[in-house]
Structure formats: C-alpha cells, structure tokens
Amino acid sequence: MNVLLAVLWKDLISEWRTRDRMVSMLLFSVLVVVVFHFALPADASQLLQTGAAGLLWVAYVFASILGLNRAFALELENEALSGLALAPADRGWIFLGKAAANTLLLFLVQAATALAFALAFDVGLGAVALRFAVVMALGALGLSSVGTLLAAVAVRTRYREVMLPLLLLPLMIPIVLGAVRASAALLEHGVLPTAELRLLVVADVVFLIVSFVLFEYVLDE
Amino acid sequence: MQAGVVDRAAAQLRTPSLLALVALSAVYAIAVLTAPEDSVQGVIQKILYVHPACAFAAYLGFGLTALAGALYLWRDEEQYDRLALASAEVGVVFCTLVLLTGPIWARGTWGRWWSWDPRLTVTLLLWFIYLAYLLLRSFTEGSSRAARFAAVYGIAGVFAIPLNYFAIDLFGGRAIHPENLGRGSLGAGMGLPFALGMATLLVAFFHLLARRLEIEGLRARSTLAAPEPRRSAARAEGSWPM
Numbered sequence: 001m002n003v004l005l006a007v008l009w010k011d012l013i014s015e016w017r018t019r020d021r022m023v024s025m026l027l028f029s030v031l032v033v034v035v036f037h038f039a040l041p042a043d044a045s046q047l048l049q050t051g052a053a054g055l056l057w058v059a060y061v062f063a064s065i066l067g068l069n070r071a072f073a074l075e076l077e078n079e080a081l082s083g084l085a086l087a088p089a090d091r092g093w094i095f096l097g098k099a100a101a102n103t104l105l106l107f108l109v110q111a112a113t114a115l116a117f118a119l120a121f122d123v124g125l126g127a128v129a130l131r132f133a134v135v136m137a138l139g140a141l142g143l144s145s146v147g148t149l150l151a152a153v154a155v156r157t158r159y160r161e162v163m164l165p166l167l168l169l170p171l172m173i174p175i176v177l178g179a180v181r182a183s184a185a186l187l188e189h190g191v192l193p194t195a196e197l198r199l200l201v202v203a204d205v206v207f208l209i210v211s212f213v214l215f216e217y218v219l220d221e
Numbered sequence: 222m223q224a225g226v227v228d229r230a231a232a233q234l235r236t237p238s239l240l241a242l243v244a245l246s247a248v249y250a251i252a253v254l255t256a257p258e259d260s261v262q263g264v265i266q267k268i269l270y271v272h273p274a275c276a277f278a279a280y281l282g283f284g285l286t287a288l289a290g291a292l293y294l295w296r297d298e299e300q301y302d303r304l305a306l307a308s309a310e311v312g313v314v315f316c317t318l319v320l321l322t323g324p325i326w327a328r329g330t331w332g333r334w335w336s337w338d339p340r341l342t343v344t345l346l347l348w349f350i351y352l353a354y355l356l357l358r359s360f361t362e363g364s365s366r367a368a369r370f371a372a373v374y375g376i377a378g379v380f381a382i383p384l385n386y387f388a389i390d391l392f393g394g395r396a397i398h399p400e401n402l403g404r405g406s407l408g409a410g411m412g413l414p415f416a417l418g419m420a421t422l423l424v425a426f427f428h429l430l431a432r433r434l435e436i437e438g439l440r441a442r443s444t445l446a447a448p449e450p451r452r453s454a455a456r457a458e459g460s461w462p463m
Contacts, residue, residue, distance in 0.1 A: 146377065146381075150374070150377070153357070153373060157357060157360040158360045158361075163356070166353045169349075170346045170349040170378075171378065173346060173381075173389070174381070174387070196392070206380055206384060207380075210377055214373045217373050218369070218373055
C-alpha cells in the first residue's frame with residue numbers, strides 16, 4: 001500500500017513540476033471538441049443531444065492514449081524503469097500506483113473537457129454533473145488500468161506510439177460501451193442506469209485484477 | 222534448444238494429421254456436394270459446413286495462445302512460447318476465413334455484407350486483438366521480452382473476449398446470428414457434412430499448428446547453432462531500445 005502511495009506521489013510530483021502531460025492531454029481533447037464543431041453538420045443540435053456522450057468519449061479515449069504513451073516514456077530516461085523494477089516491492093502495487101496517477105490525470109482532463117464541451121455546444125451537463133463525474137471516474141479507472149499495463153509493454157517496442165492504440169483499443173470496448181451508454185442515459189433521462197454501471201464496475205475490476213497480476217511479468221528484466 | 226513435450230507432440234502429429242486430413246477432405250467434399258440443398262436459402266447455405274467450423278478452430282487457436290502464454294510465464298520454457306505463437310498465427314488464419322465466409326453468407330441470406338451483430342463484432346475484435354498480438358511480437362526486440370510481452374497481451378486478450386461479448390450482447394445491437402446449434406436444429410442430411418466439416422477443419426488446424434511449430438523449432442535450433450547471433454549486441458537482451 002505504501003508502494004502504491006509512493007509511486008502515485010512520485011508521478012503526481014513529477015507531473016506537477018512540468019505539467020507536460022496534463023497540458024498536452026487537455027489541449028488535445030479540447031481540440032478534438034473543436035474538430036467536432038467542424039465535422040458535424042451546421043444544424044447539429046439534435047445530433048448533439050443524442051450523440052454528445054459518444055463524442056465526448058471519443059475525445060477521452062484519444063486523450064487517454066496520448067497520456068498513457070507518456071506515462072512510461074519518462075521512466076525510460078536514465079533507466080528509471082529498471083530502478084522501479086528493482087525496488088524491493090510487489091510490482092502489482094507499483095502498477096496500482098501508476099494506474100492511480102493515470103486515472104487521476106485522465107479524470108481531470110475529462111472534467112475540463114466536459115466543461116468545455118458543455119459550454120461550447122450548450123449541452124445540459126450541469127444538472128447531472130455529479131453523476132456524470134461518477135461515470136467519468138469509472139471509465140477513467142478502466143481505461144487507465146488496462147492502459148497502464150499495455151503502456152508499459154508498448155513503450156519498449158518499436159513504433160511505441162502506434163503500438164499502444166493497436167493493443168489497447170480492441171480491449172477497452174466494454175469500458176467505452178458501458179461509459180457511453182451510461183453517459184447517454186444520464187444526459188437523456190437524468191438517471192444512472194444500473195446495467196451499464198454494473199458493466200463498467202465489472203470491467204474495471206476484471207482489468208484491474210488481470211493487470212495487477214500480469215504487471216509482474218512486464219517489468220521482469 | 223531443448224526439445225520439449227510440445228516439439229515432440231508436433232513431430233509425432235505431423236504425418237498422421239496429414240494422412241487424416243487428406244482422407245477426411247475427400248469424404249468431406251463428397252458429403253458437402255451430396256448434402257441436400259436448403260429449401261429457403263438455396264446453395265449458399267452450404268457455407269454452414271465451413272463457417273462455424275472455422276470459427277471453432279479460431280477460438281481454439283486463441284484459447285491455446287493464452288494457455289501457452291500462461292504456461293510460458295509460469296514455467297519459463299521456450300517451447301510454450303513457440304506454441305503460443307503458432308496457435309495465434311493459425312488462429313488468425315481461421316479467424317480471417319470466418320470473416321471472409323461470414324459476409325458471403327450474410328449477403329446471400331441477410332441481404333447485406335456486414336451487420337453489427339454481437340457475435341460478428343466480437344469475432345472482428347478478436348481478429349484485431351490477435352493481429353495486434355502478432356504485431357507486438359514482431360515489434361519487440363529480444364526474444365524473451367517478446368515472448369513475455371506477447372504472453373501478457375494474450376492473457377489480457379482472452380479476458381477481454383468474454384467481457385466484450387457480454388458488453389456487446391447487452392448493448393451493442395440486435396443479434397441476428399442463430400442460436401447455438403442444438404440437437405435436431407439441422408435439417409435432414411445436414412448433420413453428417415456438418416460433423417465432417419468440424420472434424421476436417423480441426424484436423425487441418427492441428428496439422429498447420431504442428432507444421433508451424435516445426436518451423437519455429439528449426440528456427441530456434443538454428444539461432445542457437447549459428448556462430449553470429451541474429452541480433453546485434455546493442456539490441457541484446459536487457460538493454461532498452463531507444
């Protein structure tokens with residue numbers, strides 16, 4: 001548990017000192033929102049009411065991939081990853097620390113993007129903000145859990161920026177699907193649907209456990 | 222390279238599986254040709270004797286990949302990694318066949334090439350997962366690292382499949398695939414060619430798997446025997462590719 005907190009603290013501190021990842025993720029996902037404006041037909045208010053959740057999650061997924069690609073790139077410098085691997089600690093907890101940092105970062109980016117999106121397209125997110133945050137947090141946790149595992153893999157391959165989305169996208173469909181459906185139901189009816197939430201929670205738990213166990217072999221050098 | 226139980230099994234399987242394949246294919250072809258034509262779908266229904274059997278072989282290949290990956294991580298024996306690679310490759314071949322025969326059948330009976338039916342979607346995702354698996358192997362430097370990364374991804378992939386299925390089945394759209402075949406759901410005279418198709422394609426799967434394992438075994442032996450290592454020292458195990 002201490003390892004988790006130590007890694008989380010280290011990641012947050014190093015992120016705070018440069019704010020590189022946060023700023024680039026945020027800028028990117030807001031830019032995606034701007035691209036939506038040009039990509040959608042001029043009179044898209046109807047489409048936006050029904051498709052807002054999907055559009056937002058597309059931006060989230062891309063932003064998360066962008067951030068995850070950097071999550072371990074920093075660790076490669078000065079062989080910090082080897083140091084991390086040599087730490088006398090269960091590597092599962094190192095994974096949880098990294099995943100927690102990624103989740104937190106992604107969640108902040110999601111919240112800011114949602115705000116920008118709601119303002120730009122006049123989507124009524126304000127009334128359901130808290131419940132929407134729950135869905136965002138569950139989605140961020142799922143994306144970051146399996147994403148952290150695969151980022152640790154992808155970062156040590158050739159074409160690592162390309163490799164991560166190829167590895168990650170087909171695995172995270174359950175999370176995207178659950179999150180999009182839950183967000184859409186929330187925006188449309190103002191209630192959190194249980195089936196979608198259950199799917200999100202199940203997917204989160206499965207991916208967390210699988211990644212916790214497998215991370216051992218990813219760092220094993 | 223130490224010839225393990227996997228390599229021995231592959232070597233022993235080679236000739237019998239080839240003989241069985243030749244014999245079965247002949248009977249299978251006759252059975253398919255003489256099978257009664259479906260009263261509603263017509264001749265296109267005969268894809269039934271190929272399509273589900275290919276899907277079964279593909280799922281078997283991917284299951285084997287994950288199992289062999291787990292064995293590799295547990296026992297740290299290279300033979301299991303070779304098995305994982307071979308079954309992933311053969312699985313992708315059969316999965317490609319499923320994705321090719323499916324649309325042909327769909328066009329003939331459902332009227333369009335593709336539908337986002339849960340089983341179709343999951344099979345497509347499965348195909349993507351294992352193509353990424355093969356890419357990951359070829360983009361990773363160092364054979365033991367590639368083996369470990371691949372094993373990790375193969376196992377994560379096999380956990381994602383039921384989740385994908387569960388999720389897509391719940392929310393992903395209307396199912397138009399028929400339910401799993403129960404007893405008596407096939408028309409008269411269709412059971413035999415169907416069973417023969419299953420048997421033939423399974424034998425084909427194991428034959429291809431054995432041949433692929435043989436190649437991989439030869440490659441491992443030749444790398445060990447060669448005086449010059451294939452990878453330069455800078456890219457050797459343990460150093461970070463930058």
